Amino acid sequence: MSRWQINPEQITRTLAEMVRIDSVNPSLVPGAAGEGRMAEWLSRACESLGLEVRTQETAEGRPNVIARWPGRGGGRSLLLTGHTDIVGTEGMTIEPFEPRIEDGRMYGRGTMDMKGGLAAILGAVAALRAGGFEPAGDLLLGFVTDEEYVSIGSEALVKTVRADAAILTEPTGLEIVIAHRGYAWLSLETRGRAAHGSLYDVGIDAIAHMGRVLNTLERMEQEVLPRRKHPLLGRPSVHTSAIEGGLSWAIYPDRCTLKIEHRTLPGETGEDVLALWENALAELSSADPTFSATARLEFFRPAYEIERDEPIAAVLGEAFRAATRKEPVYSGMRAWLDSAILGPAGIPTVIFGPGGEGMHAAVEYVYLEDVFRCAAVLAGAAALWTGTAT
Numbered sequence: 001m002s003r004w005q006i007n008p009e010q011i012t013r014t015l016a017e018m019v020r021i022d023s024v025n026p027s028l029v030p031g032a033a034g035e036g037r038m039a040e041w042l043s044r045a046c047e048s049l050g051l052e053v054r055t056q057e058t059a060e061g062r063p064n065v066i067a068r069w070p071g072r073g074g075g076r077s078l079l080l081t082g083h084t085d086i087v088g089t090e091g092m093t094i095e096p097f098e099p100r101i102e103d104g105r106m107y108g109r110g111t112m113d114m115k116g117g118l119a120a121i122l123g124a125v126a127a128l129r130a131g132g133f134e135p136a137g138d139l140l141l142g143f144v145t146d147e148e149y150v151s152i153g154s155e156a157l158v159k160t161v162r163a164d165a166a167i168l169t170e171p172t173g174l175e176i177v178i179a180h181r182g183y184a185w186l187s188l189e190t191r192g193r194a195a196h197g198s199l200y201d202v203g204i205d206a207i208a209h210m211g212r213v214l215n216t217l218e219r220m221e222q223e224v225l226p227r228r229k230h231p232l233l234g235r236p237s238v239h240t241s242a243i244e245g246g247l248s249w250a251i252y253p254d255r256c257t258l259k260i261e262h263r264t265l266p267g268e269t270g271e272d273v274l275a276l277w278e279n280a281l282a283e284l285s286s287a288d289p290t291f292s293a294t295a296r297l298e299f300f301r302p303a304y305e306i307e308r309d310e311p312i313a314a315v316l317g318e319a320f321r322a323a324t325r326k327e328p329v330y331s332g333m334r335a336w337l338d339s340a341i342l343g344p345a346g347i348p349t350v351i352f353g354p355g356g357e358g359m360h361a362a363v364e365y366v367y368l369e370d371v372f373r374c375a376a377v378l379a380g381a382a383a384l385w386t387g388t389a390t
């Protein structure tokens with residue numbers, strides 16, 4: 001067993017208090033509460049754990065909270081991090097901000113994604129404090145805004161925080177996640193020629209031409225992308241997101257735009273995805289000189305991957321074995337996470353958090369036992385990583 005005794009009652013209380021705070025991301029839901037009250041609450045929680053606390057404004061009323069347990073020197077620093085925003089509550093069939101416990105699960109918006117992970121971080125620090133731990137390297141906590149939109153929180157955090165490694169406590173069902181996919185958003189536009197509906201020899205039908213693009217997309221999805229495979233992440237994928245075009249019954253449409261999303265594997269860049277489409281569109285226009293289309297890359301977030309024998313992944317595995325007497329499972333995650341910002345900023349990151357169901361869905365819950373175990377493993381990992389002077 002771990003020598004760091006976590007306190008399940010305290011962690012449950014901590015989690016329930018956070019779930020009661022509405023922190024819906026205002027970029028997702030206009031007018032929503034935002035992360036301000038969560039930041040205030042977390043600042044106080046970190047102060048009462050005896051940590052140095054500061055906030056970092058990421059947008060108006062939306063601060064990151066950065067807490068520091070200074071090391072006595074000579075050790076490695078560790079960042080424990082997670083996001084404070086949650087997605088909207090529309091369509092939920094449970095009370096979003098009134099946490100309810102049943103069968104070892106806590107229900108409510110953000111229980112799984114990811115206030116459970118934040119409660120585990122606080123529970124781990126409390127256990128280390130109670131056990132008289134003294135870190136050699138700094139133990140840092142970073143509670144960031146806006147992960148559910150475009151991650152302005154983590155973008156800001158890596159500008160001011162340096163750490164030798166990080167553990168991101170997004171929900172992983174207690175698996176050690178060492179890879180996740182990225183994504184690219186593109187706009188494709190076909191251009192035709194507007195003309196009176198009777199002028200078949202003048203008009204060029206931009207929407208019909210987009211049909212060819214859609215055929216290409218389906219072929220890409222079914223035949224081309226499955227050829228690439230990653231051992232933990234499977235294949236890349238593409239799907240359509242929205243389409244727009246046309247004016248009226250009796251007019252040839254002069255343009256049609258299609259928004260699409262690619263989900264990418266480690267090593268793929270936005271430029272790679274764009275080139276895929278530029279080639280496909282060039283092929284279509286060489287087959288028909290009236291076909292004219294362009295592709296634009298609107299937004300890109302890379303995939304992420306870290307080797308399982310990287311020191312932080314190995315230390316977390318060791319702490320997992322010590323706390324649970326089980327072998328850790330190393331895995332990949334489909335969704336994009338803030339690790340793709342932390343890693344490229346020079347902070348090797350692994351993802352490890354509790355399990356549950358219903359992220360972004362009508363009924364969301366986290367397994368409380370997972371939150372406790374996560375806290376125990378985090379405490380062990382933090383002690384191993386920051387504890388000994390090097």
Ligand SMILES: [Zn+2]
Pocket residue numbers: 083113114147170171
């Ligand atoms: Zn999340």
